[in-house]
Amino acid sequence: MEILMILTIGVIFTVSTYMILTKSLLRVVIGVVLLGHGAHLLLLTLAGLNKGAPPLLGQEAAAYADPLPQALILTAIVISFGVTAFLLVIAYRTYKVHKTDDLDQLRGNADE
Amino acid sequence: MNNIVILPILLPLIVGVVLLLFAKNLKVQRVISGVTAFALLGLSLYIAHIVYYDGIHTLALGNWQAPFGIVLVADLLAALMVILTSIVGLACLFFAFQTLSEERQKGYFYPFYFFLLTGVNGAFLTGDLFNLFVFFEVMLISSYILIVHGGTKYQLRESLKYVLINIFASGLFIVGVAYIYGVTGTLNMADLSVKVAELEQQGILNVIAILFLIVFGMKGALFPLYFWLPKSYYGPPAAIAALFGGLLTKVGIYAIFRTFTLIFYHDPGFTHNIILFLAGATMFFGVLGAVSQFDFKRILSFHIISQVGYMVMGLGIFTPLAIAGAIYYIAHHIIVKAALFLFAGATQKVTGTTDLKKMGGLLKTHPYLGWLFFIAAISLAGIPPLSGFFSKFALLLAGIQEGRYFIVVVALVVGLLTLFSMMKIFIYAFWGEQKLTDEEAKKRPVGKLLLPIAPLVLLSIALGLAAEPIFQFSLVVAEQILDPSIYINSVLNKE
Numbered sequence: 001m002e003i004l005m006i007l008t009i010g011v012i013f014t015v016s017t018y019m020i021l022t023k024s025l026l027r028v029v030i031g032v033v034l035l036g037h038g039a040h041l042l043l044l045t046l047a048g049l050n051k052g053a054p055p056l057l058g059q060e061a062a063a064y065a066d067p068l069p070q071a072l073i074l075t076a077i078v079i080s081f082g083v084t085a086f087l088l089v090i091a092y093r094t095y096k097v098h099k100t101d102d103l104d105q106l107r108g109n110a111d112e
Numbered sequence: 113m114n115n116i117v118i119l120p121i122l123l124p125l126i127v128g129v130v131l132l133l134f135a136k137n138l139k140v141q142r143v144i145s146g147v148t149a150f151a152l153l154g155l156s157l158y159i160a161h162i163v164y165y166d167g168i169h170t171l172a173l174g175n176w177q178a179p180f181g182i183v184l185v186a187d188l189l190a191a192l193m194v195i196l197t198s199i200v201g202l203a204c205l206f207f208a209f210q211t212l213s214e215e216r217q218k219g220y221f222y223p224f225y226f227f228l229l230t231g232v233n234g235a236f237l238t239g240d241l242f243n244l245f246v247f248f249e250v251m252l253i254s255s256y257i258l259i260v261h262g263g264t265k266y267q268l269r270e271s272l273k274y275v276l277i278n279i280f281a282s283g284l285f286i287v288g289v290a291y292i293y294g295v296t297g298t299l300n301m302a303d304l305s306v307k308v309a310e311l312e313q314q315g316i317l318n319v320i321a322i323l324f325l326i327v328f329g330m331k332g333a334l335f336p337l338y339f340w341l342p343k344s345y346y347g348p349p350a351a352i353a354a355l356f357g358g359l360l361t362k363v364g365i366y367a368i369f370r371t372f373t374l375i376f377y378h379d380p381g382f383t384h385n386i387i388l389f390l391a392g393a394t395m396f397f398g399v400l401g402a403v404s405q406f407d408f409k410r411i412l413s414f415h416i417i418s419q420v421g422y423m424v425m426g427l428g429i430f431t432p433l434a435i436a437g438a439i440y441y442i443a444h445h446i447i448v449k450a451a452l453f454l455f456a457g458a459t460q461k462v463t464g465t466t467d468l469k470k471m472g473g474l475l476k477t478h479p480y481l482g483w484l485f486f487i488a489a490i491s492l493a494g495i496p497p498l499s500g501f502f503s504k505f506a507l508l509l510a511g512i513q514e515g516r517y518f519i520v521v522v523a524l525v526v527g528l529l530t531l532f533s534m535m536k537i538f539i540y541a542f543w544g545e546q547k548l549t550d551e552e553a554k555k556r557p558v559g560k561l562l563l564p565i566a567p568l569v570l571l572s573i574a575l576g577l578a579a580e581p582i583f584q585f586s587l588v589v590a591e592q593i594l595d596p597s598i599y600i601n602s603v604l605n606k607e
Binding site: 020025028029032035036038039040042043045046047048068069072075076079080082083086087090091093094097098106108 | 242245246249253256257260263265266268269270271272275276279280282283284286287289290291293294299343
């Protein structure tokens with residue numbers, strides 16, 4: 001299971017890197033969002049995937065899943081959700097004002 | 113255990129929420145925010161006082177003891193940074209009262225200003241890597257909003273890049289947190305320090321250390337990750353740019369100091385040599401950028417980069433003297449840099465531009481502005497007896513003692529180039545032919561604008577004149593952060 005997860009994460013990171021390196025603004029946004037998702041999965045996987053037991057059953061429980069990564073990811077997902085919403089709005093505004101979503105044309109020149 | 117540790121986070125948060133309710137009523141917003149800024153300053157001074165005399169104060173939230181619960185820690189370094197935050201916050205707030213257009217002030221400026229302070233204070237006070245991430249995000253989201261605040265064409269374009277690069281860095285931050293949690297099974301910094309010491313910093317921990325260096329280096333504008341900074345900081349109005357230039361990059365630097373003195377300090381031959389190299393490159397390329405520019409704000413933005421190099425140089429040399437020098441330098445830099453950005457704002461208010469070629473002769477029409485700027489400029493460049501000199505002197509002395517001559521030479525050259533570019537501003541903006549007519553100059557007084565700036569400049573002078581006690585204090589701070597067992601014992605309650 002861990003191997004499968006790690007491979008998935010690798011694929012996600014590859015795709016996100018590819019997307020971030022493209023010229024289109026929307027693709028870059030999607031790439032950054034994917035990077036966040038990959039990072040969350042990585043956090044879950046590296047903490048150890050315990051199957052078949054709920055988190056925290058008291059100190060004498062024979063098996064339990066580590067609740068901490070789940071709490072961390074919950075927080076991180078909420079944050080990344082909010083940031084993504086903000087990012088989409090600012091990308092849209094930039095597109096409206098500059099009338100382009102080509103990052104080459106958004107470079108700007110020194111003498112302004 | 114002391115509940116007061118959480119107040120620098122709670123107070124701005126609550127005030128920010130309250131200010132949301134008075135979004136359209138400027139008078140009420142100004143009164144509330146002004147009073148709060150003074151209260152924060154008093155509070156932070158009180159916290160520093162009790163931390164200095166009683167040792168490190170910690171607060172285990174919800175009474176879950178570390179390493180299981182969230183813990184807030186106020187040690188001397190954190191307390192010092194909180195004081196600097198409230199000083200700069202106060203000055204920029206009062207500058208914003210006078211310079212921001214009414215439309216901008218009504219656009220939820222004050223609430224997000226205080227949310228930003230919440231995030232910054234939280235990042236300084238937290239004792240937990242994941243909470244560091246959360247408070248970074250609180251700070252960054254507010255900073256995204258403040259940096260596009262007003263939404264001009266230029267601002268939108270450059271802040272988009274600022275937002276993207278920071279989200280990318282946050283993604284890497286989570287990756288770093290994931291790795292270190294996978295290796296050690298904890299995220300509490302004191303506990304991490306213990307666990308990392310048990311593991312004797314093998315290769316994997318070096319990798320994680322460098323990952324964190326990249327993440328914090330991106331936020332703190334280290335070489336080669338500073339490319340976003342000069343353009344983004346050029347966009348927003350001076351009050352916001354000053355807060356960012358003085359404070360925000362220093363949060364990244366604080367995080368580097370915290371992680372590399374508390375957690376990853378076992379293999380300085382590897383990590384701290386890299387830091388030292390980065391410090392040299394950051395200084396050099398930053399100042400080269402500054403020398404090439406002809407714009408007030410852009411020169412200042414490039415200087416932030418080169419001065420971040422000095423702070424990290426202290427960490428790279430890694431002796432008590434060097435760390436003390438770096439801490440002194442951080443205090444000096446935050447105050448002087450914020451003041452200089454406010455000067456840029458005041459000059460812009462007078463001349464209507466930040467392009468140095470379009471200014472001139474301001475010394476005749478606005479002498480106080482000119483001379484105060486002169487003091488701040490030579491303080492930044494490190495002319496005795498001002499604060500910049502003594503902090504740089506300590507750093508250079510530590511470099512010579514440790515035989516790191518190369519970095520010392522780089523630092524000296526960078527100091528000269530800094531002086532050169534600050535004098536360039538002074539000559540072009542304040543000397544030379546008068547570009548404003550006398551009537552125009554009379555119509556644009558700067559007396560009120562100087563009210564928030566002058567205290568910062570006076571503080572910088574005081575930091576230089578009282579170098580002895582302040583350096584003693586920096587040494588105490590340096591010794592405290594160089595001995596992680598003090599921090600660990602007070603967080604984990606191992607008496």
